[in-house]
Amino acid sequence: MSEQFFAPCPRGLEPGLQDELSALGAGKIRQVPGGVSFTGDWALAYAVNLESRLATRVLWQVAHGRYHGEQDIYKLAYGVTWAKWFTPEQTMRVYVIARRSPLKSLEFITLRIKDAVCDHFRTIKGVRPSIDTANPDVRIHAFLSTDEAMLYVDTSGEPLYKRGFKQAAVEAPLKENLAAGILRVSGWQPGETLLDPMCGSGTFLIEAAQIALDIAPGLGRRFGFEALKTLDESVWRRMRKAAEGRRRHVAKLPIYGSDSEGVQVKRARINLEAAGLADQVTLEQAELTERMPPAAEGVMVANPPYGVRIGESSELAEFYPKLGDALKARWAGWRCYFLSADPDLPKLIKLKATKRTPMFNGALECRVFEYKVIAGSNRREKA
Structure with a gap:
């Protein structure tokens, strides 16, 4: 089943990221400033997280709609089937980015999306997930343009430039x-x-x-998709094993x-x-x-x-x-x-x-x- 994804990257790396995604078999690839959108199945999402050297994250689009005010964004977030993908026992965090949005407060929008997700779980499961701003199990991203809102589940977790092994840092590190x-x-x-x-x-x-x-x-780290109910463990295990076997x-x-x-x-x-x-x-x-x-x-x-x-x-x-x-x-x-x-x-x-x-x-x-x-x-x- 084809899903819609977006991979942000440092500005200037979009052409190289497009080449990476094409080599991995992504469909409907489209560059925008700061990232590349593409379609594919969940196995492709695993592969991009594991193999991409240029992407910062891999975001899975779960909702898209127009808005006029904060309540429209709350309704959009409330209508997403969050309980299909993670449990109320898992922690979460919401991130919001806006460009030319008429709404005044990103903090308030972040709070409304969080409330919508928690209310959804309270309706479906009777309990709500907890918020963890430091190390959440699930990261939810929202992007607002002038009149459109998009909601994503982060399949990466920590940014992909964190390869998982660096111990000694410098004052001005290069990602x-x-x-x-x-x-x-x-x-x-x-x-x-x-x-x-x-x-x-x-x-x-x-x-x-x-x-x-x-x-x-990505061989030295874990990913956000490993905490989701959508994870196909056998596919992911075979993919990792094949990558480990390639090492020269x-x-x-x-x-x-x-x-x-x-x-x-x-x-x-x-x-x-x-x-x-x-x-x-x-x-x-x-x-x-x-x-x-x-x-x-x-x-x-x-x-x-x-x-x-x-x-x-x-x-x-x-x-x-x-x-x-x-x-x-x-x-x-x-x-x-x-x-x-x-x-x-x-x-x-x-x-x-x-x-x-x-x-x-x-x-x-x-x-x-x-x-x-x-x-x-x-x-x-x-x-």
Whole structure:
């Protein structure tokens, strides 16, 4: 039976997510800013949760209707057959997002939807589910446009970029699905040398190693659909087993990470160990502007400091020219990709970006700057 789903993702990753969904067999795929809608059966929903590297969630649409006021949304939510999908013994939480909605209070709408679900259970079962805002069994999402409301059950639970193993965090982490999207934009392929010279908690390294070894990104975690009555345990068990059997076993990968701070290298190592990938990736402490390439050619990916994080423009003005000089001096033959919200990066790095791909890091509008470093690019500057 075909169901309607929506998979949100970071802005800029919609084309890649569409390709993922198409490869998994989704139907009626349609991109919108911030996500992709599609149709399919429950086995497809399991597969997208397990296999997608770019989706943030997989939401199952359970109601859709027009509204004029809060009471219309209450009626829409009350009429959904919630008791078919979970029990009043399970906890729940409601999330609401609105764009150009005339309604004044999202908090009040959230409360009305919660009341409608609880009233439905009280009518059908005589008892109501409890609310858990920290770790609910079931997440219900509502999206309001100018005059339409859509209700979804979250089949993912925790966001899909939480792969389930990362232990050591950094102050400004790069989400895993955004890292996977940048790897996709770079055109990097398994077998090609990859370096993250500002590796932080190791996100790029882990994502690349999992791609190279064909490890499904969701193998290390649980999902929201496992708490629903719709779960077909035999189908899900076979799917997981097949994904586990695909993993390639390689002693070493041409994937390298480094950082100027020893504490960051330690964090990356802890996370690689937790993911079972510490033996496959090479780590070292090194300053990007001083280190040597690990191979004659390859792909460099990095999330360098920019104004939002580093704070001081004088530090940026000092760092970026050094980075440009290092690339020209030692990295000929490499394709380099930097995520940055700083539009002045190309000017400061003093290299011409061959491509600029728009991408959002949360609410922050960024670009992935591509630099193809070729021999002889260190031309004399005009007097």
